[in-house]
Amino acid sequence: MDKPVIDIKNLWFSFNGEPVLQDVNFTLYHKEFLAxxxxxxxxxxxxxKLMLGLFEADRGEIRVFGRPxxxxxxxxxxxxxxxHINKNFPISVLDVVLMGKLRSGIxxxxxxxDxxxxxxxxxxxxxxEQFKNRHIDELSGGQRQRVFIARALVTEPEILILDEPTASVDAKGQGEIYTILKDLNEKVTILVVSHDLLALSSYIKSVACVNRRVHFHGAAEVTEEMLEMAYQCPVELIAHGLPHRVLRTHNGD
Amino acid sequence: MFEVLQFEFMRNALVAGLLASIICGIIGTFVVVNRIAFLAGGIAHAAYGGIGLAFFFGLPYIVGTLGFTLFAAMIMAAVTLKARDRADTFIGVLWAGGMGLGVLLLDLTPGYNVDLMSYLFGSILAVPQSDLWQMLVMCLSVGLIVIFFYNDFLAMSYDEEFAQLRGVPVKGLYFLLIGMIALSIVMIIRVVGLILVIALLTIPPYIAEKYARSLSMMMLISTLLCCMFTMTGLWLSYIFNLTSGATIIMVAVAAFFISFLVQYLNSRRLYSKAIGD
Structure with missing residues (x-):
C-alpha cells in the first residue's frame, strides 16, 4: 500500500450536458481491494471508463501508473x-480467453x-478448464464471469477492474468469484463495482461510494449509509458478521 | 437436368452464384453478428444513386457506383460510430435519398431507358465472363483481408471495448469492414440485384448462427447455404420458367421459415421432455 496506481484529481465529466461526475478525487493504492x-x-x-481511457474528462487529471x-x-x-455482450455469438470459451492475447496495432x-x-x-x-471447448452460450452466468476474469488475467494485468461481476450470479457462484478475486489480490490491485456489499465485506479493504461525487471509506467498514447507497433503500444493520461497523457521515453533503 | 449446363449462360450463372455465395457467406456473417443488416440495406439502396450517376455522366459502372456507394457507406459508418442512437434515422435518409437520386438521374439521362428491375432483381442469367473475373478478384481480396485480421475482427464484433483496450484499431477495422461490405454489394448487385444481395447477406448467416460454434464455421455454413439457395433457385426458375433472382430469394425465405419452425419444434420437444421427466 505504498504509491498510488490510480490517482484522480478534481475530475469533472458530463454527458450530453448532464453532469455525471463532479469534482472527483480518487486514489487507488497498490494491492488495494476496493469495492x-x-x-x-x-x-x-x-x-x-475514464480510468480505462475510453472516455475523456472535461476537467481534472487522471493518472494511471503516473501516466495518462x-x-x-x-x-x-x-x-x-x-x-452488454451478445450471448448468441458463435464463439468458444477458449476463443474468448484468447482475446486477451491480441497484439496491438496492425x-x-x-x-x-504459447x-x-x-x-x-x-x-x-x-x-x-474443462469447459474450454464449450459454446459461451452454454455456460451459467457465474461460469461466464469466470471466463471473462480468465480473459482479463491472460493480459497479465497489474490492476483488475470488474463491473458488476456478480449481477447475474447465484449466491454460491458469487462466493466462488470473490474467493478467486481474493487469491488474485495477493499480486494484483482490484477494483470491483458491486451491489452485494454484505457478501463482499469480508474480502474488501476499502469502499468508495459513487453518486456524482466520490466518498472514500478507508478500512472495510460497512456503514448504514453505504448499504443504503448499495441497495437504494434504508437498511438496518444487524451486528452478526459485521463486527467493525462504524457510522460516519460524508463531509459536505 | 444436366443438359442445361451445355449453355454458356447457365455455366456462367452457376459460377456467378458460387462466387457471390462465398462473398455473401463471409461478409454476411459480419453483418449478422454485428447487427448491421439495416446499414447493409442502406448501402445497397444508396448504391442505386451511384448507378444513376454512372449513367448520367457516362462513367463506367464500377467507377460511378463504387465511388458513390463507398462515399455513402463511409458517412453511415461515421454516424454509427459518433451517434449510435441516431444512426438508424440517418441510414434511412441515405437509403431513400440514394434511391430517389438514382431514379431522377436515370430520368434525366437522355435517350436511355434502363430497366429498373434488372438492378433490383439482377440478371444472373446474363453475366458476362469479365464480371466473373472481377468477382473472383473480389472474393480473393475479401478472403485475404479476413484471414489477416480474423481475430481482430472477431474481438471487435464480440466485445468492441475490450478489443480497443488491447490496442486493436477498432475504428479503422470498422471502416474497413463497412468498405468491404460496400464493395461486395456493388459487385454483386450487377449480378443478382440489390434485393437478392440483402437476402443473401442476412438469411444464410442467420440460420448458420444457430449451429455454428465459431465465426469461421458460421462463414462456412453460410456459404454452403448461400450456394444451396442459389443453385436450387436457378434450377426451379429454369424448370418453371420463372424470374431467377426472385426464385432464389423465395427459396432463401422458405428456408428461413423452415429453420424457424424446426427451432420452435425442437424447443417444444425439449420442453415436453423436461416436463415428462
Missing part, C-alpha cells in the same frame, strides 16, 4: 458487465502455441 458502490446512474461505470490512461490501458485487466492476428497454453492456464486458475 465501488452507488445508485444506478450514479456514474460508477463512467468512472471506470490511454497509454497504459493495456496494463489494466477489464471485466465488463455481462449484459499485424497478422493469429495466435501462437498463447493457447497461457489461455488454458488462466482457465485452470478460475476452474473452467
Amino acid at each position: 465501488m458502490i452507488g445508485p444506478n446512474g450514479g456514474g460508477k461505470t463512467t468512472l471506470l 490512461p490511454k497509454q497504459v490501458a493495456h496494463r489494466i485487466g477489464y471485466v465488463p458487465q455481462d449484459i 499485424s497478422w492476428s493469429h495466435y501462437k502455441k 498463447d493457447r497454453i497461457t489461455a488454458q492456464a488462466a482457465l485452470k486458475k478460475v476452474e473452467m
